[in-house]
Amino acid sequence: MKFLYGVLYTGVMLTKSGPKVIEFNVRFGDPETQVVLPQLQSDFYTLIQGLLNGKLVQPVWQNTDTYLGVVLVNPNYPAPNHQLYPVPSFSYNLVVNYASIKSEANQMMSDGGRVLTTVVHAPTLDLARQKIYSILDQTKxxxxxxxxxGKLD
Structure with a gap:
């Protein structure tokens, strides 16, 4: 019997009545990957090579903090955009994954839909929410x- 190895991603949303599965995927989408992979303590390359070689791999995850990601989008998203918007740079302790970025006069600009994802981590969901929204709300x-x-109510 031949076994197949890979990744099964479960999209879960927390609701007042408990967690609800919203999707299953055999791949990670951008925002999901950008929040999940910073928690990986194992070597990603070694894990993928093991999967490709049919080996059972045991990833090691950071499991003490809560990670939270917020996507920044074009104000017209999901409608097509034809205007360039300045893209902020952040000097705070957070992970930023940029997409659809152009450089114009030494300023990052974007006319894309999903422009970047910001990711923070903290000991609790409330602290992660406070941290990320404090940074975003202060950024012009x-x-x-x-x-x-990340809001539960």
Whole structure:
């Protein structure tokens, strides 16, 4: 019997009545990957090589903090955009994954839909929310983002 190895991603949303599965995937989408992979303590390359060689791999995860990601988008998202928007740079302790970035006059600009994902971690969900929204709310920008990510009520 031949076994197949790989990744099964489960998208879960926490609701007032408990966690709800919203999707299963055999791949990671951008925002999911950008929040999950910073928690990986194992060597990603070694894990992938093991999977490709049919070996059972045991990833090691950081499991003490809560990670939270917020996507910054073009204000017209998901409608097509034809205007360049300045993209902020962050000097805070957070992970930023950029996409659709252009350089114009030494300024990062974007006319894309999803422009970047910011990721923070903290001991609790409330602290992670406070941390990320404090940073985003203090950052002057023309991009939009949801204010309810990680909110349970």
């Amino acid at each position: 920008m023309g991009l939009a983002y949801r204010n309810d990510i």
